[in-house]
Amino acid sequence: MPSDVDAVQLRGIGKRFPGVIANHDVDVTIRSGTVHALIGENGAGKSTLMKILYGVQRPDDGTITIEGKDVVLKSPTEAIDAGVGMVFQHFMLADNLTVLENMVLGAEKLHGIGDAARTEIRRISDRFGFDLDPDVLVEKLGVAARQRLEIAKVLYRGARIIILDEPTAVLVPQEVEALFVNLRELKDAGNSVLFISHKLDEVLAIADDITVMRRGTTVGTADSHTATKRQLAELMVGSELPSPETEESTVTDTVELSLDGVTLTDEFGRNLLTDLSLKIRRGEVLGIAGVEGNGQSELVETIMGMRIPSAGTIKLGDQDVTHWHTRQLREAGIGYIPEDRHRHGLLLDAPLWENRILGHQTRPPSAKGMWINRKGARQDTERIVADYDVRAPGIDTPARALSGGNQQKLIVGREMSGDPVLLIASHPTRGVDVGAQAAIWDHIKRARRAGLAVLLISADLDELIGLSDTIQVILRGRFVGTFEPSKVTPQDLGTAMTGGEAA
Amino acid sequence: MTSFNPKTIGLALLAPAIAIILSILVTTAVIAAVGSSPGEFWSTMFEMPKPRLRVDIVNQTAMIYIAAVAAAIGFRMGLFNIGLEGQYTIASFAAASFAGAAYLGGFANVAASIIVAMVVGAAWSGIAGILKTTRGVSEVISTIMLNAIAVTLVGYFLNNYGVKEGNTVHTKNLEPGSTLGGFAPFEDRDGEIWALSIIAVLVGVGFWVLLNKTRFGYDLRASGQSESAALASGINPKRMILVSMMLSGAVAGLIWLPALFGGARNYGTSFQVGLGFLGIAVALLGRNRPLGMLFGALLFAFLSVKSNDLTFSTDVSPSIVQITQGVAVLAVVVTYEVVRRWRTRLEQRAVSRELAEAREATA
Amino acid sequence: MSTATATSTKRTIVERLTKSWLYIGLIGIGVVSFVRIVTDTDDLTGAGTIRAAIIATCPILAAALGGLWAERAGVVNIGLEGQMILGTWGAAFFTYHYGPWVGIIGAAILGLVGGLLHAIATVTFGVDHIVSGVAINLIGAGAATYLAEAVFPDYEGGGPRQLNGLEAPTQITIPGVSDLAKDVADRHWFFVSDVASFIQALTTNISSLSLVMFALVVVSAVVLWRTSFGLRLRSCGENPQAAETLGVNVYLYKYIAVLISGALAGIGGGFLALVSSSGFSTGQTGGRGYIGLAAMIFGNWRPGGLLAGALTFGYTDSLRLRDTQSVHALLLLVALGLLAFAAFRAVRKQVRGALVVAVIGVVVMVWFLATDSVPREFTVMTPYITTLFVLALGAQRLRMPAADGKSYRRGSAG
Structure with a gap:
């Protein structure tokens, strides 16, 4: 009525x-x-x-x-x-x-x-x-x-x-x-x-x-x-759709990360991830598309050693890293941009330079043996702030005071430092302004050209299509389709993500 | 924390200043309410302490400070080791028993006893650590329980295996070779500053170095600030909980040792209870910072020791300072919280202002 | 609430209470009676023991209820100990001037003041609940000591650390029942005499304040679980954000809960000063605030459970004042209890848990068989060790309010 x-x-x-x-x-x-x-x-x-x-x-x-x-x-x-x-x-x-x-x-x-x-x-x-x-x-x-x-x-x-x-x-x-x-x-x-x-x-x-x-x-x-x-x-x-431009392929033959039959079960014995296999080569960006809550977070946490798979193997280069701890994996050169930067990526009340150390506690320039290298960490933070255009009054500002985009740029800068071999980027541009978004895309592309292997998880389909060399669709913890970004539309992905017939 | 600009320091001192004023006001009000004279009280309290009391103050400061550091190790990790009381009770008893048995002579005995105290303290707090990491039991509850168990257990051992002397029981006295001479700054009759008070200095410096200079300290602080971020950065949270809990307990084991080797010479009626809780209070008062806690320990020791004068010159009972101490702690945590909220707002505003200026400049 | 609701509410409460209590109670009495006869220790269930147990239970119960109220609203109150200490002083002061009932009210008010401090710190200013609780314990102990020293020396029967000869609340004896129960109890029959001495203890010279305490358990259960006020209060402990979006004034309910919590702890202190002993003395709480907290956890944050916890702890507490033989008999009781629990777990296929409990049970049994007495200190430790075991073995099954101990700021919903 x-x-x-x-x-x-x-x-x-x-x-x-x-x-x-x-x-x-x-x-x-x-x-x-x-x-x-x-x-x-x-x-x-x-x-x-x-x-x-x-x-x-x-x-x-x-x-x-x-x-x-x-x-x-x-x-x-x-x-x-x-x-x-x-x-x-x-x-x-x-x-x-x-x-x-x-x-x-x-x-x-x-x-x-x-x-x-x-x-x-x-x-x-x-x-x-x-x-x-x-x-x-x-x-x-x-x-x-x-x-x-x-x-x-x-x-x-x-x-x-x-x-x-x-x-x-x-x-x-x-x-x-x-x-x-x-x-x-x-x-x-x-x-x-x-x-x-x-x-x-x-x-x-x-x-x-x-x-x-x-x-x-x-x-x-x-x-x-x-x-x-x-x-x-x-x-x-806005009038123009900012979406990353696809670039020429830089994919090499060297496999950096491979998952083989990875399965993860929860405490009740239900499968969160089922038989996942993938390969990421140097210079390749593998995108994971999916409706949120279909196993993306679990996949990332499993690769990062925060969860132990119940079956399957994970290899980094030639090494079996299935049972490695997070710190070992990071030391082996995995950069990690977490999904929730406030919970997993930053110490909000600590100054920027201390945040630079987070996740890099054991490596130069943050550390020297068992000691924290304060000077090195501060200098390197200055570098990140300049190179990645982090807008902050100074490196002693607490991370909390920064806008989301600047916090994210700091994290990207940190995770790109120390020449990582593999970058795991979970929703890298979520909740950041358009300027920061473009900058972060550029950084990922540049790293890819330099031979970095990237696992990209995103809810933004345009971002996935623009950055990835291959896209895997995940649904209820399984891979349900592989797509070539050059030939796929957001509609096709959407259909696959919701379990519809692949177009 | 790193930059020494006056505004930061001013903000950091604001909270304790307000807290001290508040506790002075409350104390004054309580004294006036029961009909005594606050004026007499404060003038007695603020007189220069006699030399004997000055020595006492230093000794008490040392013990309270060690306790505060033990508490702070837990706090910085986000753990609430409320069990300092039990840890230092059982550790002191163990050290006194070991030292009294005189398996070793002279300094070796002292050194070994210190190790015994640390190991026993760490083992006792480790129980709470293991319960937390393996069974998810809150360390607050388990350490409260362990406090009571420790006190009773020590009572049992003392009653059954101690040396009985008249109505009292104590552990075997230290041999003269194992008691440590102290340093008498005034006349001999004014007493000595106990030799092992030096532990407080070592513990304080060690704590600062550990926290600010080492990877372990960084991991500890990171775990305390955000468990989830610590995990993602590769820190093993369970290991950190266990290690820091045991470290806290080990330091707690040292609390009463200056007195044991300085004046008490055995564990018995001279054992001073309550230092654990005072340590927690001082850690809160000093914001878990080495210098802040030093100030807090000095303040608390001063209040406790100086209050002895009250019996002679006023009708105010010395236990009034317990109220002062308690109110100071509560007031300081409240004002810190208020200042923190206010500061967060200021910082956000400052950043947005700078950004706005930057934007205008580029436009 | 409509009449239909009221009757159905009553029915369900009665049903639930009888269901769990009847069976556990019957089995419990049977086992205790068995142990009494086997070990020939009539003192184990003598009316005197039970009387002492009730007196020891009440302060613990009061603190546990105080903990329940605060934690159900999401505030952890380890300041119970301090509030209880304040209560001992309040009871002494007001009883001296105005008699025992005003004294109890005075104890409640002093405890409430402690609660108010805790509420201001934790609710309004969002200070860590444990930190505030520690501070309140310091203040409570200091204030009671100071006030006693300042006030009591001038009183008749008073000194700087005590005030003796306080009038106790009325004691109640139900004539007839009391005597009849005594007759039956003295015959030492299996089961029947044990029940009789329980009745004897409840009907002979029982403090009216004890009855008030037991009534408060029921009142708390009904108010918290059967009224809309209680629902709102509990919602603040489960999900304050949700409560706020539904128009519940979270701060108000938390304040009320913590004030009641402090008042209950204060009453517990009052009980110590007026009933457990005939006067105030400094430090007489002896950690009972903490034991109350333990009883609440033992009881899984539920009124019936915490009553069971308080009774268990009160009973062991009272035994330490009696002969060591009955404590020794208690070992057999504990061993049987543990073995029964192990069997229960085994049936439920919790093999590891069952094994752990069984091993402990066997150890206690061996201890019982190999010795003739138990040092008093071990009885004192019982509540604490029990709590540690309950937490260690059943932490996953314990269900504390979901937002317990987390500070909540207005406007953080959504």
């Missing part, structure tokens, strides 16, 4: 954090009873905007109008009262509580915490086909069920406007389909849905209206019936 009054109007929203402008001049209108998609690249300011609409953060400028009324949302409670509900990308569930407890938390006044609530949960679950048992512990639920629980939580509170932050990132294709069926039912019941994503196929499949964000502001709207992916992509990244 779409009404004439728009569900949500955001006008001129602005939000600044120390050192960053997260949002400025954001305008979004969500028509009542529609699915509205908000798209943009990582770091475009979508999440901040959602937190503002859900009262987690307060805007510095602008107005929020919900169903015709101007509102000031100081907390999630007020957003809930105004009829807004949010499903976070990282689920907001307590594992050790039951479905019922998670559901009624904060909304105990509605139906109590006992049988009345149980009945209401069953009603919602049946109405939308959520299949939720109120008395099961959340830790027993799978990812898709958790997401349905999150949506049910929002409905339980009587929300009419439902925000979904990147809901498909963790789902397999069938689950995405099921989710879309749920969303259409929600829409038919008169709710408005705000769907945040950067996956254009999905957006075109589910949305009625589309708003595009770039660099903290809204840059355009589109009608999903007429828009094409190309148009949307251009809006998302």
Whole structure:
């Protein structure tokens, strides 16, 4: 029952954090009873905007109008009262509580915490086909069920406007389909849905209206019936699509890294990686494409010696390194750009020069025997800061104070130093600005020309196609297809990544 | 940490300064609340201590400082070795028993006893380390338990195998050849600064060198700052936990040795309890930095020793300084946290300002 | 809460309590009774022993409950010891002036002040929970010592380190039941007499404060698990970010939890001063705050479990004051218990765990057979060693609140 009054109007929203402008001049209108998609690249300011609409953060400028009324949302409670509900990308569930407890938390006044609530949960679950048992512990639920629980939580509170932050990132294709069926039912019941994503196929499949964000502001709207992916992509990244130019092959015959039948099992005996084999030669970039959570992190951690494979062998050059420890592998010349630089790549409160030592504790110029070579490390940090254009007040600045792009450039510089033979780059340009992105691409290409073997994991298909010599697609811990970048399109990769027929 | 610009130092001193002012205020308020005179209290406390007390202060500073370093080794690694108390109790007992048995003579006996103390301390803390690395048991809980076990165990051994003398029990006295002469800065009757107080200096310097100059120290600090980053950089976290826990315990084993070889000569009623917890407090107060902890140890020793004067000249009981010490610790951790948050904001702002200027310059 | 909910809630609680407790209790009494008869140590379950055990249990129980409240809201409170010490002083001071019940309230308030300090440091300022707890223990011990020295010497029966002759809370005897139970208990029958002496202890001169303590376990269980207040509080310990996004005022609930935690620890201190002994003395907590923490962990962060932990530790604590023969008999009990546990594990195919437990059980059994007495010190160590074993053998099965001990800052959700 779409009404004439728009569900949500955001006008001129602005939000600044120390050192960053997260949002400025954001305008979004969500028509009542529609699915509205908000798209943009990582770091475009979508999440901040959602937190503002859900009262987690307060805007510095602008107005929020919900169903015709101007509102000031100081907390999630007020957003809930105004009829807004949010499903976070990282689920907001307590594992050790039951479905019922998670559901009624904060909304105990509605139906109590006992049988009345149980009945209401069953009603919602049946109405939308959520299949939720109120008395099961959340830790027993799978990812898709958790997401349905999150949506049910929002409905339980009587929300009419439902925000979904990147809901498909963790789902397999069938689950995405099921989710879309749920969303259409929600829409038919008169709710408005705000769907945040950067996956254009999905957006075109589910949305009625589309708003595009770039660099903290809204840059355009589109009608999903007429828009094409190309148009949307251009809006998302600006007029020109920055994607790395493919260069002439520099692949040699010397195999630097080879995996043979590598299998990794978790504590419950399930396979996280199944029978993976690959070869990377000197001067070759091997790209790994896949939907996040299909074994990429495990693959990297296995090669880096942080996990021990249950079967198979890993060889670096001619040496069997299957059971080597991380430090030995690093000393043998593996550079490692980790997926999450804050957790794995940096000591945030330590100065830059100490971060230069991290992972290189045992090698010059950072170390001399059992001693740390302070002078050497500092000089080399100065070199990295200059060569890799790390914008920082000085090498005594703590890493935390740097922007994401500069932190990443420091890591790239560090991992390229000491002439590595193999570079493992996990999402090397995630969350960095366009300038830093181009610089990092250049560095990887230059190293490749100099004979470096590179394993590149990325969610950015253009990046993979532009940099790689070969692309392997990983799905549920298995390699499911090998592609030549010169002949493949992002669409083909996308199909393979989701388990569709290879084109 | 490395650059000595006045602003950095000012910020670093801000927190302890606020904490000390706070603890002075609270102490004053408590004294006034029970009807005593804060004025008398502070004037007594701030009088120049008599020579005998000055010697005491140095000796106490040394022992508290060793304890603080032991605690700091754990802290810098992100481990909470709350078991210093138990470790130095059992290590002191072991060293005193070994030294009293006089298997060796003279200095060899002293040296061997020091090693015994370190090994026993390390073994005791190693239990907590092994429980953590193999079974995932929190070192906080296990060391609390081990404290109680150590104290009881030592009591058992002392009662069954100790030398009984009147109502008291103690280990065999050291032979005169194994007691170490100290250094008497004043008259003889004012007492000696114990020879083994030198351990405090060695431990302090060793700690600084280890932490800032060696690869091991770097690994230790990195593990303390980010376990995940440490792992990715090739540090073996389990090994680090075990080694640093045992190192902390080994240093803890040294805490009471200056007194043992200086004045006490046996483990018995003269054993000083509570140094472990004081050490933890001082490590927190001094932010686990060698110099900061020295200052903290001196402050705590001064307060403890000087409070003896209170009995003579005021009606304030000496235990008031325990409140002062406790409040100082709590206040310092709170203000450090506040200053840290504030500083992070300042740094982020400074960087963004510089970037903005750079952008304008290039534009 | 609707009436339907209320009745179903009651039913489930009764069901759950009876289910676990009845079986464990029955088997437990049977084994104890068996050991008593085999070793001929009637003192093992004598009414006097059980009475002493209850008195030793209560302070531990109070501290354990205090730990439960704080940790369920995600705050680790090792300041329990300090808050308990403050409670001993508060109880003495207020009982001296206004009688025992005001004294207990005074103990709670002093403990609560300790809790408030902990809450300010950990919740508002995000200081490490352990660090703050250590500081509070220093402050608590210092403050109680100082205040005693400053105040008590002027009181009748007082001195710088103690205050004696305090009035205790009322003792309750249920006439008839008490005598009947005593008759049966004195006959030393298998099983029946053991139950009887338990009843005798519960109905003869039992401190009303003990009953309050046991009632508080039930109250805590109901409040934490059966009310929306309790749900919100627990959600702060499991996932404060989620709680905040659902409109729960995380800081408020953490504050409330830590204040209650401190008050409970304070009451435990009050119990020590008024019931366990007839007066205040400096340092009389003797680490019971820590034992309470151990009992809570032993009980897997659950009210029933921590009650079992507190009873176990209280019982061993009381035995050390009695003759060494009954402690020796206890070895057989422990050995049987361990072997039973080993068998249980073996059935569940946890071979390695079973083996470890069985070996320990056999060692204890050999110890029992080869000696006639156990040094008192070993009884003192029992709670600590037990806790270490429970942690070492069952750390994976223990389930502490997911966000326990992590500091949480407002606005970090999403």
